[in-house]
Amino acid sequence: MKKTLIFFVFLAAFLIPCFSETDEDCIVCHEDPELKTEEGKSLFMDYEKFLSSIHGQAGISCVDCHSDLMNFEDFPHAEKLNAVNCGMCHEKAMEEYKKSIHSQATPEEDCCTVSCKDCHGKHDIKSKNNYDSRVFPLNLPRTCENCHLERVKTKRGGEFIGQYTRSIHFRALDKAGLTLSANCSHCHGAHDIRGVHDPPSRVSRRKIIRTCGVCHVGIEIDYMEGVHGKDYVKGIKDVPVCTDCHNEHNISSPQDMNSSVYATKVAEVCSRCHDDEVLARQYGFLTARLKTFSNSFHGTASKFGETRVANCSSCHGFHDIRSSSDTKSSIHADNLPETCGKCHAGAGKNFAKGKIHVISEKTGNKWAYFVKTFYIIMISCIVGVFLIFIAADLFHRVFRKWIAKKRQT
Ligand code: HEC
Ligand code: HEC
Ligand code: HEC
Ligand code: HEC
Ligand code: HEC
Ligand code: HEC
Ligand code: HEC
Ligand code: HEC
Ligand code: HEC
Ligand code: HEC
Ligand code: HEC
Structure with a gap:
């Protein structure tokens, strides 16, 4: 019995290679x-x-x-063969892919269909950790851009996607070789890419904080402690998320003049919401922040490109912005000397006392209003008296000359 079994096993081992084709x-x-x-x-x-x-x-x-x-065995084979189904062996990837926007792309409506081989290739597929792989971090942007720079007509078009190559993330990847820097699939995913406004998408408003926070952990923590983050958690959709302030593909260092949060541009970013009358009524916050800021010394200097003066975030912070009633806030009355003191050495309570956002001067700092009004009246009086004096003197001289002339004739 045992011998016959061994015989059949040997026979099978000999015959299988004969029946199945080899490469x-x-x-x-x-x-x-x-x-x-x-x-x-x-x-x-x-x-x-x-x-x-x-x-x-x-x-x-x-x-x-x-x-x-x-x-x-009966070669030649049929002219047309079925498309290769990678999902036979890669079930998980296939399942995720089936839910993605790419599996729904059609050649008629979109540029093309998108299947496994468009990102991975056919016969030269490498491990994702191999430097030559199309999905190795340093090569991935090119793989996606093959379609997304020109062929695919999404809403904002190729120019929008192309901005990524000017971002700090791409520079870190391309120039510094930092594979941990953000590339397309860190923000969008690989197999489960969704339409950008689809709620499960990694870049939807509900998910984007976590997506950036995977790498910028400390900033996510700060953001969640601030007034914007506290409301974000409650589901309020009008508070800013990372991309409202930093943009999406062309994210730059705040020290870069092209950054949306470069010192002289911050006021514009915050005012998009804080000068919006509808939002102000809805959330009960004070408006005219840009106007009042622009009228201040800081705002005027900032308009002329001066980066050392204060912008909104020098006083309010940027990720953990708090209401003035919060004792931890940088604009809480007790903390103002320290906040102003970052730049105005030795700033005391009195220095910081003046209202910053002076909407109507009467309702602002009464003393400043009084002193200013007093100065204006006093200066007007002095100038007036001088003018009268000069006029009288002139008249006197001309009159005397005229009298002298009369006497001569
Ligand atoms: C006798 C020669 C011959 C052999 C052996 C052969 N092929 Fe082909 N193959 C062809 C020819 C010819 C075509 C082109 C058919 C056409 O479109 O006219 C082709 C086409 C194909 C295609 C493209 C089919 C399509 O739908 O476009 C694939 C894939 C393919 N062969 C795979 C294989 C594989 C795998 C084997 C081994 C199991 C194999 N071939 C063995 C001659 C051969
Ligand atoms: C990892 C899977 C995989 C293996 C293994 C594989 N192929 Fe393919 N092959 C593909 C895919 C994917 C295509 C593109 C067409 C499609 O999607 O069906 C393709 C296409 C082809 C074509 C059509 C021409 C072209 O380049 O589009 C030929 C011919 C072919 N394969 C031959 C072979 C031969 C011969 C072998 C073995 C030496 C082989 N393939 C092994 C995945 C594979
Ligand atoms: C839009 C481009 C894209 C498409 C389409 C795509 N992949 Fe991927 N795939 C990637 C990227 C990017 C990675 C690397 C992910 C990473 O680094 O973690 C990857 C990784 C993989 C891996 C490595 C293991 C893993 O999951 O990380 C396998 C296996 C794989 N893909 C198979 C497939 C199969 C099978 C299909 C088709 C059902 C497919 N891929 C379609 C982009 C794509
Ligand atoms: C017959 C089963 C089979 C088929 C069909 C198949 N693969 Fe694979 N694939 C494998 C095996 C086995 C490995 C090697 C796994 C390993 O070494 O970790 C692999 C590895 C990979 C990897 C590298 C995974 C990594 O760790 O980075 C990718 C990417 C991949 N396959 C994509 C594809 C694509 C795309 C197709 C369809 C064109 C395909 N595979 C078809 C069996 C298959
Ligand atoms: C740092 C994160 C990040 C990186 C890296 C990134 N994206 Fe995006 N992408 C976004 C965000 C955020 C949106 C917009 C979401 C929205 O509109 O709310 C977006 C939107 C898109 C869109 C939709 C465009 C449209 O018109 O609506 C496409 C397509 C896209 N990205 C492709 C890419 C490609 C390709 C790459 C790599 C070259 C890439 N992205 C890199 C975050 C990123
Ligand atoms: C073969 C071409 C092709 C490749 C390669 C490709 N895509 Fe796409 N992509 C498409 C098409 C087609 C659509 C569907 C267009 C649509 O419906 O808006 C799409 C849609 C998208 C969307 C959703 C856009 C929206 O309007 O919401 C994102 C995000 C996206 N792709 C990112 C990527 C990323 C990231 C990669 C690389 C990992 C990639 N794509 C690779 C063709 C491609
Ligand atoms: C309300 C607007 C706003 C939001 C929301 C916001 N940021 Fe910022 N962020 C800024 C400003 C303004 C700066 C510049 C501060 C400076 O001048 O140093 C900044 C700086 C940064 C820096 C650089 C830090 C430094 O000091 O160099 C990173 C990284 C960053 N933000 C990431 C994020 C991430 C990730 C999120 C989402 C979790 C986020 N930001 C949300 C406004 C914002
Ligand atoms: C995969 C990790 C990763 C993800 C995801 C990521 N970043 Fe970054 N980010 C980095 C790295 C790494 C750098 C540092 C590059 C350098 O300094 O050269 C950086 C730099 C930055 C900077 C400039 C910081 C400075 O001080 O110059 C800003 C701003 C920024 N990221 C914002 C974002 C935003 C907003 C998102 C989400 C839309 C995001 N990042 C997603 C890794 C990531
Ligand atoms: C996308 C819109 C948006 C942007 C951009 C934005 N904010 Fe806000 N902010 C809000 C909303 C909405 C609230 C109200 C939340 C609440 O109090 O319920 C708020 C609240 C505040 C508060 C607290 C107000 C109060 O009365 O307690 C301060 C301070 C503040 N933001 C400062 C800033 C600064 C500084 C910037 C720029 C760095 C900025 N915000 C950018 C929408 C925005
Ligand atoms: C020089 C510091 C400074 C600058 C610059 C500044 N603020 Fe303020 N901000 C304050 C102080 C102090 C308060 C609280 C007292 C007050 O209302 O004057 C305040 C109040 C606010 C409030 C009401 C918050 C509350 O809890 O009452 C908002 C909203 C606000 N600022 C937004 C902005 C925006 C937007 C900018 C830029 C356009 C800006 N601030 C520039 C110091 C500053
Ligand atoms: C980011 C740095 C910075 C912060 C923070 C800051 N300032 Fe200034 N401020 C400046 C600079 C720079 C000037 C120009 C001073 C000069 O040229 O001597 C200036 C000028 C002024 C001036 C008019 C000129 C003068 O010296 O009298 C006043 C008033 C002023 N700041 C008040 C404040 C108050 C109050 C705060 C805190 C709520 C504050 N600043 C916070 C940088 C800052």
């Missing part, structure tokens, strides 16, 4: 660089390259992927 069966024809379809599309298959791919290395054979030729 040899395919490359006899497909290694020929001249082999083409009737339409002239090349059917050449670079076997050396395939052997160095991850599938070649793993011992996967042609018919494992081109599975309709499994156990096929």
